[in-house]
Amino acid sequence: MKTLLTGNEAIARGAYEYGVTVAAAYPGTPSTEILENIAKYPEIYSQWSPNEKVAMEVGIGASIAGARSLVAMKHVGVNVAADPLFTAAYTGVRGGLILVSADDPGMHSSQNEQDNRFYAPFAKIPMLEPSDSQEAKDMVKTALEISENFDTPVLLRITTRIAHSQSLVELTEPQERSVKPYKKDAKKYVMIPAHGRTRRVFIEERDKQLAAYSESSDLNRIEMADPSFGVITSGIAYQYVREAFPQASILRIGMTHPIPAKKILDFAASVDVLFVVEELEPYLENQIKALGVSVIGKDILPPYGELSVSLVKAKILAALGANVETAEEGTSEGTTAGEATGIAESAAASDCDCGDAIKPFEAPVRPPVMCPGCPHRGLFYVLKDLRLVVSGDIGCYTLGTMPPLEAMDTCVCMGASVSGALGMEKANPALKGRLVAVIGDSTFLHSGITGLMDIVYNGGTSTVIILDNSITAMTGHQHNPSTGQTLMGQEAPAVDMVALVKALGVKRVVEVDPLDVDKVKQVVKAEVAAEEPSVIITRRPCALIVKNTEKPLQVEGCKGCKACIRLGCPALSFDRATRKAVVNSALCTGCGVCARVCMFDALRKGDE
Amino acid sequence: MKQGMNILLVGVGGQGTILASKILSHVALAQGFDVKMSEIHGMAQRGGSVVTQVRIAEKVYGPIIEPGEADVLVAFEKLEAYRWAHMLKPGGTLIINDQKIEPLPVLIGTATYPETIFDDIQQRVEKVTIVPALEIATGLGNAKASNVVLMGVLAASMDIPRQCWDEALEAKVPARFLELNQKAFQAGYDYISCS
Numbered sequence: 001m002k003t004l005l006t007g008n009e010a011i012a013r014g015a016y017e018y019g020v021t022v023a024a025a026y027p028g029t030p031s032t033e034i035l036e037n038i039a040k041y042p043e044i045y046s047q048w049s050p051n052e053k054v055a056m057e058v059g060i061g062a063s064i065a066g067a068r069s070l071v072a073m074k075h076v077g078v079n080v081a082a083d084p085l086f087t088a089a090y091t092g093v094r095g096g097l098i099l100v101s102a103d104d105p106g107m108h109s110s111q112n113e114q115d116n117r118f119y120a121p122f123a124k125i126p127m128l129e130p131s132d133s134q135e136a137k138d139m140v141k142t143a144l145e146i147s148e149n150f151d152t153p154v155l156l157r158i159t160t161r162i163a164h165s166q167s168l169v170e171l172t173e174p175q176e177r178s179v180k181p182y183k184k185d186a187k188k189y190v191m192i193p194a195h196g197r198t199r200r201v202f203i204e205e206r207d208k209q210l211a212a213y214s215e216s217s218d219l220n221r222i223e224m225a226d227p228s229f230g231v232i233t234s235g236i237a238y239q240y241v242r243e244a245f246p247q248a249s250i251l252r253i254g255m256t257h258p259i260p261a262k263k264i265l266d267f268a269a270s271v272d273v274l275f276v277v278e279e280l281e282p283y284l285e286n287q288i289k290a291l292g293v294s295v296i297g298k299d300i301l302p303p304y305g306e307l308s309v310s311l312v313k314a315k316i317l318a319a320l321g322a323n324v325e326t327a328e329e330g331t332s333e334g335t336t337a338g339e340a341t342g343i344a345e346s347a348a349a350s351d352c353d354c355g356d357a358i359k360p361f362e363a364p365v366r367p368p369v370m371c372p373g374c375p376h377r378g379l380f381y382v383l384k385d386l387r388l389v390v391s392g393d394i395g396c397y398t399l400g401t402m403p404p405l406e407a408m409d410t411c412v413c414m415g416a417s418v419s420g421a422l423g424m425e426k427a428n429p430a431l432k433g434r435l436v437a438v439i440g441d442s443t444f445l446h447s448g449i450t451g452l453m454d455i456v457y458n459g460g461t462s463t464v465i466i467l468d469n470s471i472t473a474m475t476g477h478q479h480n481p482s483t484g485q486t487l488m489g490q491e492a493p494a495v496d497m498v499a500l501v502k503a504l505g506v507k508r509v510v511e512v513d514p515l516d517v518d519k520v521k522q523v524v525k526a527e528v529a530a531e532e533p534s535v536i537i538t539r540r541p542c543a544l545i546v547k548n549t550e551k552p553l554q555v556e557g558c559k560g561c562k563a564c565i566r567l568g569c570p571a572l573s574f575d576r577a578t579r580k581a582v583v584n585s586a587l588c589t590g591c592g593v594c595a596r597v598c599m600f601d602a603l604r605k606g607d608e
Numbered sequence: 609m610k611q612g613m614n615i616l617l618v619g620v621g622g623q624g625t626i627l628a629s630k631i632l633s634h635v636a637l638a639q640g641f642d643v644k645m646s647e648i649h650g651m652a653q654r655g656g657s658v659v660t661q662v663r664i665a666e667k668v669y670g671p672i673i674e675p676g677e678a679d680v681l682v683a684f685e686k687l688e689a690y691r692w693a694h695m696l697k698p699g700g701t702l703i704i705n706d707q708k709i710e711p712l713p714v715l716i717g718t719a720t721y722p723e724t725i726f727d728d729i730q731q732r733v734e735k736v737t738i739v740p741a742l743e744i745a746t747g748l749g750n751a752k753a754s755n756v757v758l759m760g761v762l763a764a765s766m767d768i769p770r771q772c773w774d775e776a777l778e779a780k781v782p783a784r785f786l787e788l789n790q791k792a793f794q795a796g797y798d799y800i801s802c803s
Binding site: 167310356360365366367562569 | 654656657676690691694717719720721733
């Protein structure tokens with residue numbers, strides 16, 4: 001049976017069909033749905049871990065214990081998980097172990113667009129890259145086989161367009177799930193230097209065997225057609241090249257580490273002009289050039305952002321055109337030049353209906369915003385009002401940097417708000433006493449705890465505000481160790497945030513309802529002024545996970561001062577004709593933050 | 609439908625573009641086509657602009673529709689029609705839900721919602737159908753069904769047997785909402801002939 005699946009759903013299906021029994025992840029776009037879908041198969045034990053390093057270690061432990069295991073994360077999550085990953089490359093596996101890295105070219109939902117393909121040669125592990133959902137599923141099978149046959153973790157690298165695009169996938173019956181018997185093997189799994197040195201030599205031998213496998217594997221496939229030019233490509237870029245040039249000769253590399261050197265040399269020799277089309281860095285290009293092959297790649301394509309059919313087509317045609325001119329000047333390659341011109345002309349001809357294209361209109365942007373009733377809004381209003389320096393973090397509340405709140409000074413990575421604040425106050429005495437860090441519940445548990453420990457240990461005085469909305473909201477409401485529930489739907493003990501921060505040595509801990517703007521202001525002022533570490537926990541569930549029972553607000557006696565408009569609530573607007581605030585009662589959740597900032601008592605709850 | 613189509617569904621997070629694209633994909637698959645469907649998740653739920661792409665052909669390679677390549681653009685909101693109109697092929701069809709959702713820059717007064725969207729669009733796009741889908745759905749008892757009203761309008765513009773659409777609705781809409789959505793679809797399907 002064939003069905004439409006996203007790449008993420010296909011990977012989950014692959015885990016189900018090919019015997020994975022343990023899966024772990026920390027949510028992160030565009031990887032989140034892999035574990036959400038694995039959780040639909042009760043045959044697989046699946047879990048959210050507090051962060052990617054922990055998820056990786058759970059996967060490594062499960063593999064050593066004998067299970068086929070899968071760990072998934074977004075590209076920046078691999079940075080967090082890199083420590084265990086690099087040594088798991090030494091220990092190897094017992095049950096097959098897959099790490100899925102979901103990269104985000106174009107930064108649709110990320111703080112950077114690092115190219116995680118480099119992790120494969122860096123950690124010395126093999127890497128597979130699917131070009132659609134069917135391959136995403138099939139490669140789970142291949143990756144598990146490679147993992148077990150070559151005794152190595154395998155990197156399955158996808159990008160947003162693979163993760164979030166649906167294409168047809170053939171479903172098959174799941175194979176039998178089994179766990180290999182456990183046997184102690186300290187020389188393999190205890191990485192003390194003496195054992196590590198032995199495994200280090202093994203890795204080099206494994207690399208050679210993997211290179212030989214890559215050479216003969218049909219993961220790397222030559223589609224020979226017109227020999228006038230050829231393209232080496234992988235992942236989603238393969239689809240763009242195939243669509244742009246239906247007749248082109250293509251070497252599609254599905255195993256992008258180690259690359260199939262001989263296949264590349266053979267392919268290069270069989271075409272007149274060679275291109276490499278890959279998103280982000282010249283990862284394949286540099287390796288191909290190191291083989292002594294002349295290839296056109298990042299000379300014509302950008303090393304950032306996403307590629308597209310039209311971009312690939314235009315750049316290759318332009319380069320072929322230039323190549324034709326050079327060749328004709330040299331006269332020795334007349335036939336080649338002629339053929340290339342033919343392709344360039346026929347490809348260009350198919351595109352000539354663009355004369356009366358519809359010109360774009362200038363439309364005001366529609367950025368994502370904090371939802372109506374969002375508990376973060378009141379806090380950021382206060383932070384702006386008090387003109388504090390705000391060390392920011394990753395989550396829905398990062399939207400606090402957008403107009404009109406604009407109350408955030410930094411955002412680097414998960415957890416950086418807390419430790420970054422300490423660095424700021426230590427570096428610049430002028431920041432002391434007007435500095436706060438803001439971090440969500442899930443992000444604090446991910447990597448904020450150690451930063452807070454550092455503040456206490458090293459005599460910092462920064463105020464850390466934990467925005468506890470009882471969920472991992474930004475990625476679509478996943479549970480975490482403070483929510484009281486697991487990925488598989490079981491009840492779980494919830495982390496006691498107050499006890500946790502007290503245990504770290506913080507003496508000043510205050511809990512406050514973020515909708516109570518006056519109280520928040522009073523608390524923030526007091527804690528920021530305190531000459532010792534302090535933690536404020538703003539506690540209120542995400543407005544999207546609780547059933548709203550409040551009535552929408554009503555406007556009466558508005559003076560047109562626009563104080564409420566400066567909250568940036570999608571349920572509030574300003575009528576220029578009447579010069580009064582207007583509440584959109586279909587959107588308003590009745591949270592009442594606007595009523596609290598109104599100096600004229602013009603906003604009231606419906607029943608007051 | 610003999611050849612494939614590129615159909616772009618645009619709107620604001622929460623308007624139901626995804627269910628609409630699922631119905632559409634189901635229909636295309638039943639007709640024996642290859643289908644790829646793509647959307648960007650992440651911040652969509654937070655009131656941002658959302659785009660769902662459905663590519664239908666004998667064989668589909670890339671999942672993305674590029675500017676000037678959409679055969680049909682279904683805009684669930686007026687400003688989104690404005691934002692994405694250039695994605696249409698010359699001669700392509702534009703279906704617009706007559707609903708206004710002001711983005712935050714407009715709400716806080718740093719940007720203006722264009723007042724002449726329909727006039728402007730009609731100057732540049734030949735085939736435009738404006739549908740009061742929200743009004744129709746509200747009339748049927750649930751504003752949320754406006755996405756399926758728009759699917760009805762789209763279906764009426766496509767050369768695919770009606771029965772395929774009915775089957776897709778049954779397959780993709782949860783049973784307790786099926787009757788409402790069948791009515792919504794019918795209202796959209798009849799919209800052009802009645803107006």
